Amino acid sequence: MRLILLGPPGAGKGTQASFLADKFGLVKVSSGDILRSAVRSGSKLGEEANKYMSVGKLIPDRIIIDLILDRVSSGECDSGFLLDGFPRTKEQAVALTASGIDVDSVIEIQVSDEVIVSRMSGRLFHPASGRTYHVSSNPPLISGKDDVTGESLVVREDDKASTVRNRLDIYHEQTTQILSYYRDASSGSNHKVFSVDGSMSISAVSSAIESFLKP
Numbered sequence: 650m651r652l653i654l655l656g657p658p659g660a661g662k663g664t665q666a667s668f669l670a671d672k673f674g675l676v677k678v679s680s681g682d683i684l685r686s687a688v689r690s691g692s693k694l695g696e697e698a699n700k701y702m703s704v705g706k707l708i709p710d711r712i713i714i715d716l717i718l719d720r721v722s723s724g725e726c727d728s729g730f731l732l733d734g735f736p737r738t739k740e741q742a743v744a745l746t747a748s749g750i751d752v753d754s755v756i757e758i759q760v761s762d763e764v765i766v767s768r769m770s771g772r773l774f775h776p777a778s779g780r781t782y783h784v785s786s787n788p789p790l791i792s793g794k795d796d797v798t799g800e801s802l803v804v805r806e807d808d809k810a811s812t813v814r815n816r817l818d819i820y821h822e823q824t825t826q827i828l829s830y831y832r833d834a835s836s837g838s839n840h841k842v843f844s845v846d847g848s849m850s851i852s853a854v855s856s857a858i859e860s861f862l863k864p
């Protein structure tokens with residue numbers, strides 16, 4: 650199984666990606682996680698990526714495409730993978746197709762901008778693991794602390810309100826093009842495209858995606 654998961658920031662994409670990876674034994678390839686770990690490592694790539702990430706802008710295609718294609722074509726993804734956060738532009742989608750990596754399904758989690766902005770205002774993040782929480786819908790066991798390590802949670806720079814609005818604008822602009830690319834025959838393989846209402850509960854969204862994948 651080779652999946653692409655699309656959704657605006659705060660749509661619950663990360664949560665659904667983890668659920669699907671566990672359920673179907675897929676390797677989760679999250680471009681955001683890979684970039685954040687590059688930023689933490691202090692590498693040259695991380696330093697460059699951070700210039701864009703901290704203001705909610707997309708990393709240039711020339712950087713992200715090689716990074717993700719290397720990961721996906723490595724042996725670890727042979728038994729199936731789920732792409733979370735990639736492709737983010739039509740150019741990235743075209744590069745994926747051109748590399749000969751076919752995907753079976755493209756799943757879009759749809760949530761309105763108003764819902765996203767109110768959700769993001771309570772999002773908390775554990776930098777070392779990438780685990781995310783929400784003060785009301787998915788609170789940590791102890792306020793402000795990671796459930797597993799007990800370390801402090803933070804508000805990610807790119808979850809701040811002005812950055813969120815910037816990211817939503819970019820998301821809508823790019824996703825329209827990505828979806829029409831995958832719905833169009835020029836993308837080659839015979840994948841299915843599915844949109845799910847992401848304003849439902851986490852478990853209702855999971856069930857809808859699962860029944861789409863196991864018809």
Ligand code: AMP
Binds near residue numbers: 682701
């Ligand atoms: P995410 O955790 O997927 O929301 O990604 C966080 C940030 O990483 C985004 O706001 C972008 O700056 C950057 N990023 C992640 N994936 C991509 C991508 N496929 N193309 C360009 N930038 C990306």
